[in-house]
Amino acid sequence: MELLDQLEQQSVYILRESFRHFERLCMLWSIGKDSTVLLWLARKAFFGHVPFPLVHIDTSYKIPEMIAYRDRLSMEYKLTMIVGQNVKALEFGKTFPATQALPEGDPNKISRVECCGLLKKDALANTLNGTWPRKKLNLKTGQYEIDPDKQPYHGVIVGARADEEGSRSKERYFSPRDKNSLWDIGDQPPEFWNQFKTDFAPGTHVRIHPLLDWTELHIWEYIKREKIPTVSLYYDQGNGTRYRSLGCAPCQSPIKSTAKNVDEIIAELKSGKLKNIAERSGRLQDGKHGLEELRREGYM
Amino acid sequence: MMETMEPKTSSTKSVSSRSLPSASPKEQMNIVIVGHVDHGKSTLVGRLLADTHSLPEGKLQAVKKECERTGKPFEYAFLLDALSDEQDQGITIDTARSFFKTKKRDYIIIDAPGHIEFLKNMISGAARAEAAVLVIDAKEGVRENSRRHGYLLSMLGINQIIVCINKMDLVKGNQTLFQKIEKEYKKFLSEIGSSPPLYFIPVSALHGENLESKSSSMNWYHGPTLLEALDSFNKAPPKSDQKLRMPVQAVYKFTKQGDDRRIIAGRVESGKIKVGDKVVFYPSNKISAVKSIEAFNALKKTEISAGWSTGITLTEEIFITRGQIISHETNGPSVSTRFRANLIWLSKKPFLMEKEYKLKIHTTQEPVRILKIVKIIDASKTGSLKGKKQVNRHDVAELILETRTPIAFDTFQENEATGRFVIVDGYDIAGGGIIVSAEKDDQEDFRAEARLRDFNWIKGGVNQEARAQRLKHHAALVMFVGKAGVGKHKIARAVEKSLFESGISSYMLDGTNILLGVDADLVWIEATQRELVRRFAEVARILLDAGHVVVSTTNAIGLADFAQVQALLPNFPIMIISIDPGSQTNSASDLTLTGQEKESKVVEKISELLRKNQIIIS
Ligand SMILES: Nc1nc2c(ncn2[C@@H]2O[C@H](COP(=O)(O)OP(=O)(O)OP(=O)(O)O)[C@@H](O)[C@H]2O)c(=O)[nH]1
Numbered sequence: 001m002e003l004l005d006q007l008e009q010q011s012v013y014i015l016r017e018s019f020r021h022f023e024r025l026c027m028l029w030s031i032g033k034d035s036t037v038l039l040w041l042a043r044k045a046f047f048g049h050v051p052f053p054l055v056h057i058d059t060s061y062k063i064p065e066m067i068a069y070r071d072r073l074s075m076e077y078k079l080t081m082i083v084g085q086n087v088k089a090l091e092f093g094k095t096f097p098a099t100q101a102l103p104e105g106d107p108n109k110i111s112r113v114e115c116c117g118l119l120k121k122d123a124l125a126n127t128l129n130g131t132w133p134r135k136k137l138n139l140k141t142g143q144y145e146i147d148p149d150k151q152p153y154h155g156v157i158v159g160a161r162a163d164e165e166g167s168r169s170k171e172r173y174f175s176p177r178d179k180n181s182l183w184d185i186g187d188q189p190p191e192f193w194n195q196f197k198t199d200f201a202p203g204t205h206v207r208i209h210p211l212l213d214w215t216e217l218h219i220w221e222y223i224k225r226e227k228i229p230t231v232s233l234y235y236d237q238g239n240g241t242r243y244r245s246l247g248c249a250p251c252q253s254p255i256k257s258t259a260k261n262v263d264e265i266i267a268e269l270k271s272g273k274l275k276n277i278a279e280r281s282g283r284l285q286d287g288k289h290g291l292e293e294l295r296r297e298g299y300m
Numbered sequence: 301m302m303e304t305m306e307p308k309t310s311s312t313k314s315v316s317s318r319s320l321p322s323a324s325p326k327e328q329m330n331i332v333i334v335g336h337v338d339h340g341k342s343t344l345v346g347r348l349l350a351d352t353h354s355l356p357e358g359k360l361q362a363v364k365k366e367c368e369r370t371g372k373p374f375e376y377a378f379l380l381d382a383l384s385d386e387q388d389q390g391i392t393i394d395t396a397r398s399f400f401k402t403k404k405r406d407y408i409i410i411d412a413p414g415h416i417e418f419l420k421n422m423i424s425g426a427a428r429a430e431a432a433v434l435v436i437d438a439k440e441g442v443r444e445n446s447r448r449h450g451y452l453l454s455m456l457g458i459n460q461i462i463v464c465i466n467k468m469d470l471v472k473g474n475q476t477l478f479q480k481i482e483k484e485y486k487k488f489l490s491e492i493g494s495s496p497p498l499y500f501i502p503v504s505a506l507h508g509e510n511l512e513s514k515s516s517s518m519n520w521y522h523g524p525t526l527l528e529a530l531d532s533f534n535k536a537p538p539k540s541d542q543k544l545r546m547p548v549q550a551v552y553k554f555t556k557q558g559d560d561r562r563i564i565a566g567r568v569e570s571g572k573i574k575v576g577d578k579v580v581f582y583p584s585n586k587i588s589a590v591k592s593i594e595a596f597n598a599l600k601k602t603e604i605s606a607g608w609s610t611g612i613t614l615t616e617e618i619f620i621t622r623g624q625i626i627s628h629e630t631n632g633p634s635v636s637t638r639f640r641a642n643l644i645w646l647s648k649k650p651f652l653m654e655k656e657y658k659l660k661i662h663t664t665q666e667p668v669r670i671l672k673i674v675k676i677i678d679a680s681k682t683g684s685l686k687g688k689k690q691v692n693r694h695d696v697a698e699l700i701l702e703t704r705t706p707i708a709f710d711t712f713q714e715n716e717a718t719g720r721f722v723i724v725d726g727y728d729i730a731g732g733g734i735i736v737s738a739e740k741d742d743q744e745d746f747r748a749e750a751r752l753r754d755f756n757w758i759k760g761g762v763n764q765e766a767r768a769q770r771l772k773h774h775a776a777l778v779m780f781v782g783k784a785g786v787g788k789h790k791i792a793r794a795v796e797k798s799l800f801e802s803g804i805s806s807y808m809l810d811g812t813n814i815l816l817g818v819d820a821d822l823v824w825i826e827a828t829q830r831e832l833v834r835r836f837a838e839v840a841r842i843l844l845d846a847g848h849v850v851v852s853t854t855n856a857i858g859l860a861d862f863a864q865v866q867a868l869l870p871n872f873p874i875m876i877i878s879i880d881p882g883s884q885t886n887s888a889s890d891l892t893l894t895g896q897e898k899e900s901k902v903v904e905k906i907s908e909l910l911r912k913n914q915i916i917i918s
């Protein structure tokens with residue numbers, strides 16, 4: 001069996017286990033390449049269907065093309081698309097971009113990491129547990145409406161990969177989060193063979209990571225093999241830059257690259273100049289242990 | 301601009317793809333690094349990553365710079381120990397995965413912690429490895445976790461092992477010391493019955509000697525470097541040539557999405573499955589044949605082999621639930637309630653004799669308890685303890701376990717995937733182990749009778765699934781048990797009646813009626829209890845085959861006979877309702893009543909149970 005098949009088959013197995021054990025299951029969908037591969041794997045696992053909702057945390061700073069792609073794909077695949085947002089923080093301008101112009105030391109200034117905490121981590125936690133309103137795409141009208149369902153999700157599928165950064169390399173396939181979405185890295189449950197943590201206390205939830213064993217290169221090789229559609233931001237449109245990892249517009253910079261299609265990205269990753277540059281280097285919020293802190297507190 | 305949404309079927313290759321290297325189908329191997337705390341595992345991995353240029357550019361410099369800034373001496377281990385707590389304390393807390401490649405293959409290295417406190421993390425890492433590197437500090441020699449980890453590797457079935465005697469720089473490359481440690485460790489392994497490691501290599505992780513390149517200071521060593529040794533390892537042969545084992549993971553029917561296929565999903569763990577194959581579901585003995593092999597965005601296959609998470613449809617629809625193993629009529633798995641196992645316990649709460657736990661094995665889960673503790677092995681030393689009444693944290697034990705109802709399994713020797721299990725206590729995985737042998741329970745003969753009967757059963761023109769669709773429910777046996785005089789009969793009659801009124805084809809089978817007729821001959825000879833139960837179950841078998849929900853009550857057959865009834869009726873759901881005025885909840889029954897409840901309440905509870913067990917089709 002080829003390596004890509006092996007990776008695919010294990011991910012499918014994990015997805016089916018999660019669907020079996022978690023009645024309240026959802027998949028976080030960030031629009032990026034990993035989420036998109038994850039969605040594809042779900043269709044493999046469930047023979048063309050996606051039997052659970054996708055949850056997208058909209059910071060409002062995503063590049064417009066990403067949102068258009070999300071809605072177009074949802075309509076085409078008939079997905080249950082749920083969107084959550086930190087409406088208050090946006091309303092009161094408590095974000096990094098909105099306070100960027102303030103002088104250094106101003107108490108109202110919001111750092112990049114704080115902004116991630118508010119717009120992503122907090123929005124995620126409160127969308128998952130149902131305390132903040134969720135919006136759901138109406139597949140008939142193409143409009144988002146308030147979702148009457150306020151029940152918490154207990155199983156959350158996430159596209160994190162071990163090769164992305166330090167704290168992700170310590171993840172389990174099934175990783176419990178407590179009532180406050182906290183991750184106790186020092187005391188994680190054992191994970192034997194293919195027996196996963198599928199029992200959980202009320203109020204807690206479990207993050208499920210089907211892509212843990214995949215590397216960035218595997219993701220692109222799989223996109224190529226399966227001909228999976230991806231957003232064009234990953235490709236150079238002629239100005240010699242492209243995005244390697246997709247986040248919010250103000251906090252990510254494109255990399256210098258002339259890769260115009262999947263083949264060229266694979267070649268670039270394999271032998272080209274990117275081989276030795278960390279994937280999230282374009283993400284400006286990561287810092288020293290900044291990402292570890294965010295992730296301990298519930299960030300994906 | 302976006303690409304199209306659906307997979308392109310035509311070969312619209314981009315122009316530039318011709319000149320690019322094609323994705324080489326390389327293999328990948330998981331290796332785990334184990335050994336006693338501080339013996340240099342993370343350093344070895346960090347150094348290996350640095351020497352094979354597997355680190356992102358600038359990472360090494362960044363870590364070095366950070367150390368300078370904080371005044372900490374630089375450690376290669378910091379490349380792995382990414383958590384702030386790990387760096388502060390200088391130990392590995394959790395396994396980390398990193399990636400490197402050689403010409404031969406891609407590796408995932410799992411760096412395990414050596415501290416006993418994090419043994420569960422070490423196991424989690426080791427359980428996914430195909431080969432292991434065990435690190436021993438030359439200066440400290442063989443220590444407690446060098447032994448414990450060695451034992452666990454063998455228990456986990458990892459037998460491609462390299463022992464690295466590390467920190468050779470601290471002992472000036474002393475060959476005699478190296479040989480002494482090698483001898484001592486080999487002796488330990490042979491005492492616990494493990495096979496000897498394939499290589500012993502003297503290394504200095506810190507100075508990168510004998511990892512990627514040969515040591516210049518230890519000329520007396522002529523064996524391979526660590527990388528050479530790793531590359532000499534082999535991937536396990538494909539399991540396609542073994543007996544078929546496909547545990548049922550789920551049965552899917554996405555009717556709402558306009559998909560009428562009823563797909564039995566699962567991973568083929570070994571062997572192959574072909575369209576047209578006659579397949580048996582164990583332990584239920586149900587039989588059908590494979591109609592198709594289903595997949596999304598892939599070519600239709602007529603055969604699928606080990607490793608694939610697949611789905612099949614059947615020619616004859618049968619009622620199947622998760623946890624059954626699909627195999628063939630011959631070469632099926634073992635079926636029993638008892639097996640002998642080697643187990644490692646990881647929970648702070650001990651594994652107790654009297655308590656019931658949850659066993660998870662392949663895709664099934666089942667209440668389980670310890671029948672017997674054969675011995676507890678102190679994995680850190682040699683020798684074992686007998687007569688212990690519980691299994692404590694970090695103990696390795698040989699046990700006989702008993703499940704409430706029979707399960708299908710194999711020994712670990714025969715089939716890894718269906719021969720290993722975990723034990724869940726409350727919400728947590730508390731321990732895990734491998735099955736050494738199937739043990740006979742008291743129902744062995746009856747199980748054999750049932751298998752022979754079920755495999756050769758002559759089916760009518762109307763199959764069970766068709767009956768179930770017509771009746772809107774599956775067949776099931778609801779047994780009322782309890783002491784004489786508690787009012788079982790009255791309740792059973794009432795349940796039969798109201799189920800019938802709600803549209804269920806219920807039938808009350810009173811044991812007395814069987815005694816009067818079927819058992820009439822037994823009145824004159826020494827009637828054994830087991831023969832009475834056997835005849836009762838065979839009569840019930842006919843009624844169940846006809847699709848009824850059989851409500852039974854009898855004083856002659858009680859809870860004690862349940863295991864026998866179950867062995868004889870493996871392919872029908874059985875629910876036990878205990879009637880006990882003292883309302884002692886009995887763990888073996890599905891529902892306990894006092895007999896004083898209102899009739900409507902009882903019926904409601906039983907209907908709920910039928911729905912929960914998917915007997916009633918909604
Ligand atoms: N002199 C010398 N020191 C070494 C060598 N390898 C490791 N060390 C030192 O030994 C100490 C422990 O190394 P680690 O790599 O953290 O040990 P570990 O086995 O990963 O420890 P845990 O993961 O906590 O069990 C560090 O201070 C290393 O610098 C070596 O080859 N020579």
Ligand SMILES: [Mg+2]
Pocket residue numbers: 341342343377391392411412413414
């Ligand atoms: Mg370490």
